[in-house]
Amino acid sequence: MSADPDRLVERIQARDFTVAVIGLGYVGLPLVRALTQAGLRALGVDIDPAKVAQLNQGRSYLNTLPDADVAAMRATGLFEATSDATRLRDADAVLLCVPTPLDAHREPDLSYVVDTTRTVAAQLKPGQLIVLESTTYPGTTRDVMQPILEAGGLKSGRDFYLAYSPEREDPGNADYSTSGIPKVVGGDGEDALRIAAALYGAFVARVVPVASCETAEAVKITENVFRAVNIALVNELKLVFDSMGIDVWDVIDAAATKPFGFMPFYPGPGLGGHCIPIDPFYLTWKAREFDHATRFIELAGEINTAMPRRVIEKLALALDATHGKGLRNARILLIGVAYKKNVDDTRESPAFKLLELLEARGANTFFHDPYVPAIPKLREHPEFAGRKSIGLDAIGSYDAVLVVTDHDNVDWARVAQASLVVDTRNALARRALKPKTLVKA
Known part of the structure; x- marks a missing residue:
C-alpha cells in the first residue's frame, strides 16, 4: 500500500478504495450505505457478532435504515460486515464511529476511542487514512489518538494520514441523508486534509475543509453547545411564561414567522x-x-x-x-x-x-x-x-x-x-x- 498522497487521491477518484467503518450504529451504518451508493468498497467492523451476522444476511437492526437498504448494500458486492479486527489491514481508510459518553463524574469517557485506536494501531499499514468521527473535545485526535497510532514506529503525515471529520447524523430526519449533509474535515497536515477531503468528496455533496483537526473538533462541539444553550433558553422561558398564563408553544410558533433574526427551538x-x-x-x-x-x-x-x-x-x-x-x-x-x-x-x-x-x-x-x-x-x-x-x-x-x-x-x-x-x-x-x-x- 503506497503512502503517496497523489496516488491515494487517484485511487479514491477511480473508486479503487476500501473504507473500513468501525462501529455500525446510527452513525456508522448510514455512512456505509453512503459509501456503497457512491461505488466505494466498505468494510463494516463491529464487536457485536449478532449485528454482523444480521447485516451479512441483508437485514437491518435500525428502524431508520430499512432492510431493503442493507440488502441493496450487500447486492452491490461492495459491503461486508465483520468482527475480525485483522481485516482492517484490507482497508485503505479506517473511520472510527464509536461512543464518547460521560463517566460517573460527568467527565469525558474516551475509553471507546482509546481502545478502538489501539485496535487500529495493531493493524496499521503505511498509506492508510485514519479518521475519527466521534464527537469529542478539541485535541483528542492529535493528543490521544496520534501517540497511540505512532507507537509502532509509523509517523502521521509521513507513513499514514490522520484526520477528524465530525458526524452530523440526525436519525429519523428523512430530509437529510448522510450524502446530503456538508462534511467538515480537518487533517494533521495538508496531505491528510487533501486525502480526507477527496474521500468524503466522493460520497457527500459538499466538503468543508478547515485548518486543523482541532478546528473540526471545535466545529462539532460548537454545533451541539448552540443547541443545548438554546434549548435551555426556551425551557427557562417556558417556566416564566407558564407562571404568566402564556403558552410558550404559541409564542415560539408566532416568533418563528419572523424571516430573520430568530430560529425556533422547543422546550421538553x-x-x-x-x-x-x-x-x-x-x-x-x-x-x-x-x-x-x-x-x-x-x-x-x-x-x-x-x-x-x-x-x-x-x-x-x-x-x-x-x-x-x-x-x-x-x-x-x-x-x-x-x-x-x-x-x-x-x-x-x-x-x-x-x-x-x-x-x-x-x-x-x-x-x-x-x-x-x-x-x-x-x-x-x-x-x-x-x-x-x-x-x-x-x-x-x-x-x-x-x-x-x-x-x-x-x-x-x-x-x-x-x-x-x-x-x-x-x-x-x-x-x-x-x-x-x-x-x-
Whole structure:
C-alpha cells in the first residue's frame, strides 16, 4: 500500500478504495450505505457478532435504515460486515464511529476511542487514512489518538494520514441523508486534509475543509453547545411564561414567522440522545485546562438537567387538582421512552429519569412506545432493562398519561381519551385533540 498522497487521491477518484467503518450504529451504518451508493468498497467492523451476522444476511437492526437498504448494500458486492479486527489491514481508510459518553463524574469517557485506536494501531499499514468521527473535545485526535497510532514506529503525515471529520447524523430526519449533509474535515497536515477531503468528496455533496483537526473538533462541539444553550433558553422561558398564563408553544410558533433574526427551538422534559446532553460537558472539561470557566454552558446544563424534576412537580400538582390524590400508588403511563420522535434510540432519554423520579415517589409506572418494544440495557438505569411497552386499550385505567416523546405513529386520539394528559411536547394541541384535562409541562 503506497503512502503517496497523489496516488491515494487517484485511487479514491477511480473508486479503487476500501473504507473500513468501525462501529455500525446510527452513525456508522448510514455512512456505509453512503459509501456503497457512491461505488466505494466498505468494510463494516463491529464487536457485536449478532449485528454482523444480521447485516451479512441483508437485514437491518435500525428502524431508520430499512432492510431493503442493507440488502441493496450487500447486492452491490461492495459491503461486508465483520468482527475480525485483522481485516482492517484490507482497508485503505479506517473511520472510527464509536461512543464518547460521560463517566460517573460527568467527565469525558474516551475509553471507546482509546481502545478502538489501539485496535487500529495493531493493524496499521503505511498509506492508510485514519479518521475519527466521534464527537469529542478539541485535541483528542492529535493528543490521544496520534501517540497511540505512532507507537509502532509509523509517523502521521509521513507513513499514514490522520484526520477528524465530525458526524452530523440526525436519525429519523428523512430530509437529510448522510450524502446530503456538508462534511467538515480537518487533517494533521495538508496531505491528510487533501486525502480526507477527496474521500468524503466522493460520497457527500459538499466538503468543508478547515485548518486543523482541532478546528473540526471545535466545529462539532460548537454545533451541539448552540443547541443545548438554546434549548435551555426556551425551557427557562417556558417556566416564566407558564407562571404568566402564556403558552410558550404559541409564542415560539408566532416568533418563528419572523424571516430573520430568530430560529425556533422547543422546550421538553429534558435532553436526550448521544450528543446534546453530553458534548457541552466535553468542552467545559477541556476549558478548565486553560483556566476558563464556561459559565454560560454550565448554566444551560443546570436548566436542562432540572427539567425532569419540574415535569414531575407539574404532574403531581395536576394529579392533585384533577383526582385529589398524590403520586403514591398512582398509575402513570408514559408515552415514549425514545429520546426523540420516530426513532428507537433510547440513549440519554429523559424518560428514564422521569421513571426514576416517579417510582421514588411511589407511583406505578408503565410505558407505550411503538419503536421500543422493550427497554434495552442502559448505562445509568439498568433497573429498567427488559420492561415492555404496553398497548393503549386500557387508557382509562391510568390516573395520568405523561407525553415524553411525540412519535407520529402513536394513536393520539386514543391518548386523548385519558382523564388527565400532561404533555411535554405539545403533541395533542398540535393535533387539535382535547382530552378531559390537558396540562402542558
